[in-house]
Amino acid sequence: MEQIELTYPASRNVNKKAHVGVVGSGDLEVLLEPAEGEVARVFIRTSVDGFRDTWKAVLDRFFSKYDGAVRIEINDAGATPGVVHLRLEQAVEVSER
C-alpha cells in the first residue's frame, strides 16, 4: 500500500464535509472536510503502488479548477484517473449543497 501526500493553495472556505464512494475494486472513497488556512491537503492511500505521477497529474488537474481550503482523504483500490476525478467532483458537489 502506498501513501501519497499533496498540497495545493486554497483561497476560499468550505462549509460542509462530504463523503463519497466505496473502496471497491476499481473504485475509491473520498472524505472531504473543511480545513483552516489557505491550503488544501490531500492524503492518498492506494493498494496499487507505483502511480505517484499519475495521482499528481489527476490532482493537479482537479485543483487547477478548485480552490477550497480542505482536507481530502482518498482510500483507493485501483480506480482509473477518470473515476478518481468523478469521485472528487461528486465530493465537491455534496460539500457545496
Add this chain to the structure above:
Amino acid sequence: MSSKGYSADFINRQSFIELDARDRAKALFDEGTSRELVGPFDRVESPWLPMQGVTPQADDGCVVMKGKIAGQAAVVVALEGAFQGGSMGEVSGEKMTAALDLACADNEKGIPTSAVILLETGGVRLQEANLGLAAIAELMASILVLRKHAPVICLTAGTVGCFGGMSLAAGLASYIVMTREARLGMKGPEVIEQENGVEEFDSSDRALIWAIHGGDQRYAMGLADALVDDDTAQVADTIRHFTSKGIPAVHRSSQVELYRGRLATLDTSQQWDPKEFRALWGTNGLREGKR
C-alpha cells in the same frame, strides 16, 4: 398508445440493489429520522488490512444508522458488499454486534427497538480470520438476546448474497427478506466444486445456483419470509411490515423437531431437484399439518 407493456410503476421504480450500503440503510427509515453512528469521519478502520497492503475503508464496510421505521425506534446495520465482499472483520463485526446490544438495552428500558441487518457478505474476512470468526459468534449471541424483545430482520438483496458464517446469523433472524437476485447459503458453488468436484456442484451453472440458493427458492421453501422486487419502495414497505409485526411465536432456528423430521424422510442416495423442496417444505407442508 402502447407503452410496450411496461407499467408506470416499473419505469419509475428505483433499484435497491444499485444502492450502496449507506443509501440502502437510509432508504428504510421514515423520512428525516435517520442518522449515522460511527461513520466514515470517525475513521474507525481495520487495524489489520494496512498491515497487508490492503486499503481500508473509513467505516470498515459497515454502516450503522439509528432512527424510526413506521414511527418506531429501529437500528439498521448494513454491510457494504463492494468492500472486501462485505466480509466480517473486527471493526465491522463489532459495529453490528454493539449496535444490536444497544438496541437490546433500549428494549429493556421500555423503548421497543427493532434491528434490521442488511447482509451482503461472503462471511469471515480472511485477512482478519479469527477475529472475523469470533465477531460472527458474538453477533449470533447478540441476535439471540435481542430477538426475545424485538424483531431482528435480515435483508439480503444481492448481488453478493449472504454466505459463510453470516448465513448462520441470517438463520437466527426473526424474519428473512430476499429479492430474487439474492442468494442465501452456507457454502458458495465455487468452494463446493473445489472441495468435492464439479459433479457435486458445477459452479458455472447459474441456473443451478439460483435454483438452490436464490431468493425465489428460499421463499418457496419457507426459509425466507418475504420475496421482494428490486424496488426500493417495496423493500422499505416490506421492512416496515416486519418491524411492526413483532417477534414470531417460535423462531425458525428453534423449530428443531420439524426440520429433523423433514430431514429423516429424505432419500440421500442421489441428488435432488431443488423444486421438490417447494412442495415438501413450503407452505403446502403447513396445510398438511406437519408444523
Add this chain to the structure above:
Amino acid sequence: MSEYAGIRGAVWFRALTGQRSPMPGDPKSVLTADAPLGSDHPRFLCVVADSHARFPCARHGEVGLEEGYTLAARVREVVEHDKNTIKRPIVAVVDVKSQAYGRREETAAIFLAAAAAADAYGSARLAGHPVITLVVGHALSGAFLTHGYQANRILAFDDDGVMIHAMHKEAAARVTRRSVDELEKFAKEIAPMSYDIRDYAKLGLLYKLLHVENPEKPSPQEIRTVQGELVAAIADARTGPVDLRNRLESTAAREMRKASILVRTKLEAQWLEK
C-alpha cells in the same frame, strides 16, 4: 499444523464420560452422554466421523445437516428437562474437520441446521446452563460456529494438533490471491491470521490453554487434570454473566482488540446524542 485426523474427539469423549455412543436413534456422528464431573452431571457432546453417514459429503468428521439438528435436539433436551431445576453444564468436545460441503446440504439449507445448533447452545447459556467448549483438535469456521463457539468458556490444548481458524491455509491463500508462503508470513505478524493456537490465545477469547503430553492417548492422570480444569471453568462460568462480554473484557482482549473496544465506546457515546 497437523492435518485433521479425526481421532481426538472420540478419544476425549470416551475419556471424560466413559461412554462412546450416540443416543438411541441418533446418527453415529454425534456422541452424546450424561456423565459425572465434579459435583455436576453435565451433558457431553461431540461430533465424530461416520463413514456410513446418510449424507455422502458428511462422512469424514464434517458438521452437516444431521449433525446440526442432532446437536440442537440433544442440547434443547437438557434445557427442557432442567427448566425448573438446577441448570446442568453442557460440554462440547470439539475436533471437527469443517462444515459439510455438498449440493444436498445447500439444497436442504445447512445454514439453518447450523443456526439451530448454535441457537440451542446459545439459548442454553442464556437460560443459565454453563456451556463449556474443549477444543481437542480442529475447530474450523462454520463447524465451530455450530458446535462450540456459543460457549461461556472455551478451553483448548496447547498442541500442534489443535487449530482454530476460519479456513485451511491452501484454500485461504487461494481466496485471498496470495501464495501460502505470503499467508504464513502475514500469519506470523498478524495474530488473528495465525494458525498457531498460542497466537489464538492472545486474542482473549480462550479461558485457558491446557498442556497435555499426549492428546491422542491421555494417561488417567492427564484425564483427571483436564476434568479438574473443566470443573473450574464451570464454576467460573457460574459466577459470571450469561452473555459473551467476558471475551471482550479479558486482559488479552484489551491488548489485541483495541479497535473493537473503541467501536463499542464510540457507538455507546453516539447512541444517545441528538
